[in-house]
Amino acid sequence: xxxNGSGTGSGSGTGFAREVAHRxxxxxxxxxxxxxxxxxxxxxxxxLITPTGAKCNRVFIVGTLTEKDDVGTAAEFWRGRIVDPTGxxxxxxxxxxxxxxxxxxxxxxxxxxxxxxxxxxxxxxxxNVLTSIRAESMQIVDAATRDRxxxxxxxxxxxxxxxxxxDNPDAVKAREHYSTDVESYRQMVQQALExxxxx
Amino acid sequence: xxxxxxxxxxxxxxxGIKVQPDEIETRLDQLINKFKVPPEEARRNVxxxxxxxxxxxxxxxxxxxxxxxxxxxxxxxxGKWVTLRARVVQLWETNHESVSQVGLLGDESGTIKFTxxxxxxxxxxxxxxxxxxxxITTSEWQGQFSVKLNxxxxxxxxxxxxxxxxxxxxxxxxxxxGKWITLxxxVVQLWETNHESMSQVGLLGDESGTIKFTxxxxxxxxxxxxxxxxxxxxITTSEYQGQFSVKLNxxxxxxxxNEDIEVGRSLVEYSGAIVDIQSGSGLIKRCPECNRALVKxxxxxxxxxxGIYDLRVKAVMDDGEKVQxxxxxxxxxxxxxxxxxxxxxxxxxxALDQAVVLDVxxxxxxxxxxIVSGAKLDRFIxxxxxxxxxxxxxxxxxxxxxxxxxxxxxx
Numbered sequence: 001x002x003x004n005g006s007g008t009g010s011g012s013g014t015g016f017a018r019e020v021a022h023r024x025x026x027x028x029x030x031x032x033x034x035x036x037x038x039x040x041x042x043x044x045x046x047x048l049i050t051p052t053g054a055k056c057n058r059v060f061i062v063g064t065l066t067e068k069d070d071v072g073t074a075a076e077f078w079r080g081r082i083v084d085p086t087g088x089x090x091x092x093x094x095x096x097x098x099x100x101x102x103x104x105x106x107x108x109x110x111x112x113x114x115x116x117x118x119x120x121x122x123x124x125x126x127x128n129v130l131t132s133i134r135a136e137s138m139q140i141v142d143a144a145t146r147d148r149x150x151x152x153x154x155x156x157x158x159x160x161x162x163x164x165x166x167d168n169p170d171a172v173k174a175r176e177h178y179s180t181d182v183e184s185y186r187q188m189v190q191q192a193l194e195x196x197x198x199x
Numbered sequence: 200x201x202x203x204x205x206x207x208x209x210x211x212x213x214x215g216i217k218v219q220p221d222e223i224e225t226r227l228d229q230l231i232n233k234f235k236v237p238p239e240e241a242r243r244n245v246x247x248x249x250x251x252x253x254x255x256x257x258x259x260x261x262x263x264x265x266x267x268x269x270x271x272x273x274x275x276x277x278g279k280w281v282t283l284r285a286r287v288v289q290l291w292e293t294n295h296e297s298v299s300q301v302g303l304l305g306d307e308s309g310t311i312k313f314t315x316x317x318x319x320x321x322x323x324x325x326x327x328x329x330x331x332x333x334x335i336t337t338s339e340w341q342g343q344f345s346v347k348l349n350x351x352x353x354x355x356x357x358x359x360x361x362x363x364x365x366x367x368x369x370x371x372x373x374x375x376x377g378k379w380i381t382l383x384x385x386v387v388q389l390w391e392t393n394h395e396s397m398s399q400v401g402l403l404g405d406e407s408g409t410i411k412f413t414x415x416x417x418x419x420x421x422x423x424x425x426x427x428x429x430x431x432x433x434i435t436t437s438e439y440q441g442q443f444s445v446k447l448n449x450x451x452x453x454x455x456x457n458e459d460i461e462v463g464r465s466l467v468e469y470s471g472a473i474v475d476i477q478s479g480s481g482l483i484k485r486c487p488e489c490n491r492a493l494v495k496x497x498x499x500x501x502x503x504x505x506g507i508y509d510l511r512v513k514a515v516m517d518d519g520e521k522v523q524x525x526x527x528x529x530x531x532x533x534x535x536x537x538x539x540x541x542x543x544x545x546x547x548x549x550a551l552d553q554a555v556v557l558d559v560x561x562x563x564x565x566x567x568x569x570i571v572s573g574a575k576l577d578r579f580i581x582x583x584x585x586x587x588x589x590x591x592x593x594x595x596x597x598x599x600x601x602x603x604x605x606x607x608x609x610x
Contacts, residue, residue: 136475
């Protein structure tokens with residue numbers, strides 16, 4: 001019996017679960033350098049495991065775009081710096097992310113911006129791992145959305161810190177790799193929350 | 200004694216044989232009164248005598264009178280001999296040469312599957328006709344009952360039309376697969392069919408909730424209209440990955456009813472950020488015949504058609520822990536984005552590009568927090584209401600700080 005399961009159309013397709021977009025503060029994202037791959041073949045998704053144990057194949061961040069540059073040589077390749085209460089993210093958008101690149105191109109910093117994208121890492125000659133986000137989509141948002149994201153991200157980070165004590169496989173990996181200093185991340189969350197508290 | 204004699208006489212008449220009553224009485228009298236044989240034994244003896252005289256097999260005489268007439272819904276035991284007065288609701292394709300006919304019988308109480316063996320050498324039955332099925336056996340497989348027609352069974356066509364009433368249920372009561380039911384419901388939504396074997400697919404609703412329906416092309420039923428209420432008779436329930444739906448087949452009936460059923464919905468609420476707007480959103484064209492969204496001006500079923508404009512959004516929401524697909528229809532989209540279908544058409548005409556509408560939608564939705572509510576269907580929420588999440592964040596900040604702070608002080 002040919003059942004389709006979905007009432008309408010295509011979308012992300014059946015039998016394929018879309019990856020959740022994790023909320024990560026810039027300070028934690030910057031500290032991340034543990035990569036994991038599920039399965040062996042070249043098409044298996046790769047993940048970045050963060051110090052608090054978020055296993056990300058996609059992230060959602062909201063912050064202030066403070067700088068942007070077209071660093072491409074032949075084709076346009078945009079790089080932006082997006083700041084949250086804890087630090088800065090680097091976001092890229094090139095010819096394969098035309099919509100995000102267009103948004104970045106036309107936006108004049110400073111501006112509140114939301115980014116949904118894939119975490120990527122780059123290892124320098126010195127062996128340092130640099131993280132950035134390859135944007136899938138990017139939109140200008142308002143200050144209220146940015147504040148709401150800080151609270152949302154704080155809530156989810158706290159939940160991960162709580163889970164970090166347990167035997168969840170991602171938590172165990174994060175703990176073993178980073179020897180996560182739970183206290184410093186707790187302070188990071190606290191500082192972020194204080195910054196959006198009604199003045 | 201004369202009572203026994205009358206019964207025996209009557210039974211033989213049923214078999215088409217005239218036996219002299221006084222001959223029966225004489226024999227009974229001799230056995231009971233003269234030879235002190237118990238009446239039951241005497242009856243048996245007399246019957247056997249006449250059966251032998253007229254050369255009738257014993258089985259035919261006895262079993263016939265022993266099968267009680269039952270209703271389809273009363274069949275709840277395996278291996279019983281019964282008689283069923285029923286209509287042939289549907290004939291199915293036989294999948295084995297040992298089966299001559301297989302299908303569904305129905306009476307006032309419900310429906311039941313039947314199998315007629317080739318070896319039974321019985322006449323063929325016709326769909327829609329009513330019969331008395333005498334001397335058939337009940338059988339059970341995995342909790343489902345059926346009846347089997349064997350070579351001692353008899354099929355007697357009957358004139359009166361048996362009124363088959365499949366039980367009328369509420370959508371929220373549909374919790375079992377393979378049931379025949381009647382549903383009184385309103386067509387809440389019609390969707391694009393995604394297979395040529397389907398004539399219509401969409402959502403039905405009654406006071407208790409909503410359920411997906413599929414109407415097969417083969418059923419040759421009339422088209423239903425969105426917003427109209429109907430009595431859907433003789434439809435089947437089906438299940439896929441824990442989700443129930445109903446199917447309309449060629450024995451089903453659609454009766455329009457003059458009443459507007461108020462659809463009760465099991466509403467779900469979801470809050471999170473919109474992280475993606477999927478292709479097929481914005482200003483689209485639909486096939487005027489089947490309502491499918493056109494791809495490059497062509498319908499998957501009807502080819503190049505003059506499409507009808509529509510506005511809709513297929514989006515992905517995400518709360519950081521799980522994702523949720525949502526569907527916004529034209530009304531909801533218009534209200535949310537602040538662009539009417541007419542304005543959208545003008546925008547597209549001016550820009551010579553339908554994508555401008557999509558760009559506006561994306562700029563207003565992506566990366567922002569929303570609260571939606573609507574009916575959950577498969578992996579979608581069919582959104583009734585959507586509003587930007589403006590619940591005050593202060594409370595969240597305070598409670599989070601309360602959990603973050605104490606430990607911070609310990610350090």
